[in-house]
Amino acid sequence: MNKVSVKAENGSYDILIENGLLSRLSDYMQAYSGRRALVVTDDNVAPLYLDTVLRQLSQVGVGVFYSVIPAGETSKSVETLTSLFPELTRAGVRRGDLIVALGGGVVGDLAGFLASIWLRGVDFIQIPTTLLSQVDSSVGGKTAVDIPEGKNLVGSFYQPKAVFIDTAVLRTLPLREISAGMAEIIKYGCIFDAQLFEYLEKIGSPDALTDNFERIIARSCEIKADYVLRDPYDRGERMELNLGHTLGHAVETVMGFGVLLHGEAVAIGISAAARWSERILSLSAEDAKRIDALLTAFGLDISLPECDKGALLSAMCLDKKAETGGIRFVLLERIGKARVVRLEPEEMLEAAYER
Numbered sequence: 001m002n003k004v005s006v007k008a009e010n011g012s013y014d015i016l017i018e019n020g021l022l023s024r025l026s027d028y029m030q031a032y033s034g035r036r037a038l039v040v041t042d043d044n045v046a047p048l049y050l051d052t053v054l055r056q057l058s059q060v061g062v063g064v065f066y067s068v069i070p071a072g073e074t075s076k077s078v079e080t081l082t083s084l085f086p087e088l089t090r091a092g093v094r095r096g097d098l099i100v101a102l103g104g105g106v107v108g109d110l111a112g113f114l115a116s117i118w119l120r121g122v123d124f125i126q127i128p129t130t131l132l133s134q135v136d137s138s139v140g141g142k143t144a145v146d147i148p149e150g151k152n153l154v155g156s157f158y159q160p161k162a163v164f165i166d167t168a169v170l171r172t173l174p175l176r177e178i179s180a181g182m183a184e185i186i187k188y189g190c191i192f193d194a195q196l197f198e199y200l201e202k203i204g205s206p207d208a209l210t211d212n213f214e215r216i217i218a219r220s221c222e223i224k225a226d227y228v229l230r231d232p233y234d235r236g237e238r239m240e241l242n243l244g245h246t247l248g249h250a251v252e253t254v255m256g257f258g259v260l261l262h263g264e265a266v267a268i269g270i271s272a273a274a275r276w277s278e279r280i281l282s283l284s285a286e287d288a289k290r291i292d293a294l295l296t297a298f299g300l301d302i303s304l305p306e307c308d309k310g311a312l313l314s315a316m317c318l319d320k321k322a323e324t325g326g327i328r329f330v331l332l333e334r335i336g337k338a339r340v341v342r343l344e345p346e347e348m349l350e351a352a353y354e355r
């Protein structure tokens with residue numbers, strides 16, 4: 001069992017990480033005995049893990065109710081959100097009761113936002129089931145839904161009471177989703193932790209991950225939690241977590257949402273950032289190569305897909321609201337040390353194309 005304590009000014013909580021944790025959930029839920037819980041999950045995760053969670057909660061006397069939403073980003077919507085209001089009324093969820101998110105980042109972001117506004121806030125528990133949600137979206141207290149005008153435009157900062165990570169659930173996660181999650185883990189190594197980076201190099205391939213998941217997930221949560229602690233409302237220092245994201249988001253947008261997974265687009269962005277860091281900062285050519293090699297080893301394609309350069313450029317500017325004198329990009333001084341640099345987006349794009 002690994003435990004990561006997150007101490008944010010807007011709420012402190014523990015992240016527990018263990019192989020097989022779901023079937024021991026009752027050990028950690030006794031405090032909720034006599035309360036009601038609405039478990040929100042999606043229709044991929046429900047047949048796999050919902051029964052176990054409901055059984056574990058019932059065992060300690062939690063009154064359980066559940067809602068299953070369709071899997072996929074389109075469910076992170078105002079419509080799905082409001083469809084859950086009558087479910088909460090039906091379940092009789094009051095102050096002191098709780099909402100549990102069982103699923104990936106979509107379920108986590110949606111259920112977290114719901115918990116933050118229902119009765120002006122009820123307790124929220126996260127059980128993230130994708131690698132991305134285990135190392136990224138379940139840490140940091142950001143919740144949101146998408147609107148037609150853009151992703152994550154309606155949301156709140158709301159910390160969970162606890163996060164339960166069972167690494168065994170990753171066995172059913174498609175390999176493509178594992179790779180996408182690895183992009184964010186490799187990002188943590190690049191910006192903050194050369195040791196983690198080296199450790200990932202030793203693991204070397206997705207096949208060898210299983211025995212190492214607990215350790216690398218715990219370290220990733222620690223790193224993200226550390227950034228969150230320094231900058232709970234995302235006003236500046238968290239910026240380093242955006243390595244690969246400005247170009248990544250632009251690629252995601254221009255390709256059309258759903259073509260590339262978020263992590264796949266971020267991998268392209270990280271590789272471009274490494275190339276640019278080599279040119280204008282002190283990152284060595286060897287380190288830039290190691291970054292590309294590590295991304296590739298975990299199944300990530302780092303080449304920029306064919307897409308309209310102009311569209312990519314405007315998406316990049318839009319993403320960061322095009323400040324004058326360029327956009328702030330996260331680059332690397334070396335593996336393990338990030339630096340924020342103001343750059344013209346055109347130059348950054350060139351680096352992405354010159355390979």
Ligand SMILES: NC(=O)c1ccc[n+]([C@@H]2O[C@H](COP(=O)([O-])OP(=O)(O)OC[C@H]3O[C@@H](n4cnc5c(N)ncnc54)[C@H](O)[C@@H]3O)[C@@H](O)[C@H]2O)c1
Nearest residue numbers: 044071104105106107129130132133136137142169172173
């Ligand atoms: N709040 C934050 O700080 C933050 C950070 C990063 C990303 N996000 C958000 O997270 C979302 C993406 O999250 P995601 O990548 O987890 O996507 P997701 O929630 O859509 O899950 C990906 C797919 O995997 C399936 N799945 C989940 N767990 C499974 C399991 N154990 N076995 C088999 N299938 C499983 C899901 O049903 C879905 O089809 C985006 O909406 C993004 O904006 C939020």
Ligand SMILES: [Zn+2]
Nearest residue numbers: 184245262266
């Ligand atoms: Zn990301």
